[in-house]
Amino acid sequence: MRRNYVDAVRSVVGLIPPAHVLSYGDVAEILSQGGPRQVGAVLSRHGSGLPWWRVIRAGGEPPRCHGRRAWDHYAAEGTPVKGTPDDDGGGYRVRIGAARWFPSEADWAALEALRAGLAEAGPKVSAGRDEVEA
Structure with a gap:
């Protein structure tokens, strides 16, 4: 995966404030590149040090296999949730x-700069796979 795409996804996730979320697809749409799986791949491989729990599945489910850890973050930040975690961290x-x-107007300015940087960098990241289109 292109390094500038990885950096752009990381930048978007870093802007999400406490108690707020975006879906994986929202992040891809903001960047006008990739799709939910590509955003998930970036966070899986390069998400260290980021508020990964603020990027969720479109139906509101926490990141797979991290429901219990995410719950603790949601509770600490006051993120609105429905239900309580079961033994497996779901539910x-x-x-x-x-x-x-x-995003605020200032945030949108930063996001537009990220999007423009990706567009200038060359081929788009495909939404159909984790690799760059040729």
Whole structure:
């Protein structure tokens, strides 16, 4: 995966404030490149040090296999959720309609700069696979 795409995804995730979320698809849409799986791949491989719990599945489910750890972050930040975690860390959802982040004008300026940088860098990251289109 292109390094500038990885950096752009990391930058978007770093902007999401506490108690707010975006879906994997939201991040890809903001960047006008890739798709939910590509964003997930970036976070899986390069998400260290980021608020990974603020990027969720479109239905409000926390990141796979991290439901219990994510729950602790949601509780500490006051993220709106529905339900409580079961023994496997599932059983609840983030109320994405209430928690979705809507960037400020200043945030949009930063996001537009990221998007422009990706467009100038060359071929787009395909939404169909984790590799760069030729």
